[in-house]
Amino acid sequence: MSIERRPILFFVVFTLALYLLGNGMIPATDPVETNYTQTAKEMLASGDFISPRIFGNFWYDKPVFFYWELIGAFSLFGISDFSARLFPSVFGMIGVLMTYWFAKRIYDKKTAGYAALMLATSFGYWLVSKTIITDMTLFVFFNAVLVFFYIAYTSENKKWYYLCYLFAGLAVLTKGPIGILLPGLVVTIFICVRRDFKEILRMKPLGFVVFVAVVAVWYYPMIVLHGDDFIKNFLGVHNVLRATQSEHPLWNVWWYYSVLFFLIFMPWSFMTLPKTLARYVKAYRENHELPKFDQTQLFLLIWAITVTLFYQNMATKYTTYTLPTLLPISILGARYMINHDRLFKRTAAVWTICLVVLTFLVAIPVTRNQGYSQWEAGAYLKEICNDDDLIVEIGDYKVSLTYYSDLKVYRLETRADVQKERPDGKSWKAKNFMPFYAIEDLPRDKKVYLLVQSKRRKAFEANMKVDEWELVRTFPRFELFVRKPQS
Structure with missing residues (x-):
């Protein structure tokens, strides 16, 4: 040929x-x-x-x-x-x-x-x-x-x-x-x-x-x-x-x-x-x-x-x-x-x-290994999460987490920033169709998994009580934390 x-x-x-x-x-x-x-x-x-x-x-x-x-x-x-x-x-x-x-x-x-x-x-x-x-x-x-x-x-x-x-x-x-x-x-x-x-x-x-x-x-x-x-x-x-x-x-x-x-x-x-x-x-x-x-x-x-x-x-x-x-x-x-x-x-x-x-x-x-896709984190979440667990993310929203996990992953922002970032139909924010969750509204009565992007680590430390969160696993460009239900 x-x-x-x-x-x-x-x-x-x-x-x-x-x-x-x-x-x-x-x-x-x-x-x-x-x-x-x-x-x-x-x-x-x-x-x-x-x-x-x-x-x-x-x-x-x-x-x-x-x-x-x-x-x-x-x-x-x-x-x-x-x-x-x-x-x-x-x-x-x-x-x-x-x-x-x-x-x-x-x-x-x-x-x-x-x-x-x-x-x-x-x-x-x-x-x-x-x-x-x-x-x-x-x-x-x-x-x-x-x-x-x-x-x-x-x-x-x-x-x-x-x-x-x-x-x-x-x-x-x-x-x-x-x-x-x-x-x-x-x-x-x-x-x-x-x-x-x-x-x-x-x-x-x-x-x-x-x-x-x-x-x-x-x-x-x-x-x-x-x-x-x-x-x-x-x-x-x-x-x-x-x-x-x-x-x-x-x-x-x-x-x-x-x-x-x-x-x-x-x-x-x-x-x-x-x-x-x-x-x-x-x-x-x-x-x-x-x-x-x-x-x-x-x-x-x-x-x-x-x-x-x-x-x-x-x-x-x-x-x-x-x-x-x-x-x-x-x-x-x-x-x-x-x-x-x-x-x-x-x-x-x-x-x-x-x-x-x-x-x-x-x-x-x-x-696979440099964080351009969070396929590994998505697969891991699919394996360990229950239906009533809450999954939130600090950083640039990664759709791959949802795609590979079949779970709902929320973009976590302060309550004021949630309102600022929602689609408005007039700017590039019109593409922000991902689900949002406000930091102030995080529940205490259910298990919460938190993915923190490496470049947003300071935002995590500034807006949340770090000692309440336990590091579960590290992925390329992300760390996965968990906060268990509190009485």
Whole structure:
């Protein structure tokens, strides 16, 4: 089996082996992955597959499609770490196959093989293919819109445009309005640069019926069931607020995604971009001419640059937002690497081994032992706690405690802070759906288990009588105390 003889079979086996490897030993991590797993778990238990919920509250953080993936995996294979990571890995494979098919169609078989392998082994793509988040699903649906747009644009068969509307609908079901707005922006810029405005009339406007039918599967019942609460929180907080107010101000810098590119496309970023830029600079110095791009190169560049600049201008920045750029960048990079066969093959082989090593020597031990997931504490609480015991936590709330214990874990604050931190629908506090408990209200007549995050030890000592609490066990970044019922 080889890329040259059986490329599709090769990439199916290669990507699934690489992306599924070790997944059963990587626990769901806080703060993001466990939000998804806990939500899907509660939806499955409730039998309500329309309204996402967490801690018993309706939850409008993301649309429903990724939760459906998790529910499907949990239903088929049981609730486990492997099941939770299954569909991101499967969509990772689909994204690689789509890249191969598209690159072969617009260039040739060799370019397609190189582009697919570059994408499959790039660090960011590999990482997201093993991560319980929406981004790999969005990668496939978002990029499929642009793939089928360009196929329709360059083909006599304009029926390909219907697939654009279908995948735009699926992208909106996965991430929200960005699923159609951003691909639409890429297409608009390309049409304007080409000055090919007549093509707009050929884009099958009736395809919007397909788009509306897809998004209505979930958005219509959500509006009917939850009305203004859904609209204000989903659109107002999780879309508009995210774009206008930084959730992580430290990351809101102009160079964020430019620097990040070298990490997520590693190792290929260091082998393609600097040398390509150097070649263009040399040509300009010698001939005083700017680089000229053919139609396909132009489209791929507009695709990658538009996505990057769009997210660069959003207030909230995440490492995965620009993941869709890796498809056009991989194809452009492959056009350079096909002239360096030996270097490409050696790099791909060595880097694949590095990713396997990273799985077992970094991903598994770090997530299990460094406090990024409180799976061990959750499992321990499930074993020792009775139904009438109270479990509270001081520190950054860890959803993994609830997910792995099947117990209700409260966020412990002073009574005044409880009121300050509750969701208000106007700020990032709208995400604070975890159950709260006031320190002043802790009962004396029942056993109380208290988890204290290491960095909040001083708050514990300042607000509570430490001598009343007995240390039970220490976990990464946490200490577990117990206070027995007092007469």
